[in-house]
Amino acid sequence: MGEKNVFGVVVLVMAYGLAVTTFITAQVPALIPSTCNGYEPLLFQCVPYLVIDSSNPPTARCCDGARVGFQRANNYEAIINLCSCLVNVAPYLNFALANLVSLPAACNIPLSFSMDQCIYG
Structure with a gap:
């Protein structure tokens, strides 16, 4: 029983x-604000790295998603949209801002802009 x-x-x-x-x-x-349209792979495929544990390197899946997202930021307006997206959703998705800043380097993705300025202003 x-x-x-x-x-x-x-x-x-x-x-x-x-x-x-x-x-x-x-x-x-x-x-997710409209400025995030097209950046979903970056946002969702990197959750384990951005939220859970950044002491481990990001997964290949995360880096693929990050590469897609960062490649979309190919002009001034797109960079502003990406930065706005990341800053706006980070608190709701519990992203650590330092992890966002370190993501491109961790995935070996060269950027035409500073993630530090993007996230911290």
Whole structure:
């Protein structure tokens, strides 16, 4: 009888976790401003490096996404959009600003602008 209760609680916790995860995933696009259009690979593929642990190098998938995002910043307006995007979403996605600044160097991506100025102004 006790095993049934434990199993019921486990199922309930799993269902709650799924509901919360689905809700959060559905809400993330609403937090992303229009200046971020096209920079989604940079934003989402680098979450483990930008949020969780920057002591490890970024993954190849992160660097691919970062490369796509940084290549889009190929003129003054696009650079302003990228910087605005990163500064605006960093608090909502819990990005560490220092990790954002170090990302291009960590992925060996040369930039035509300063990430330090982009993030810190």
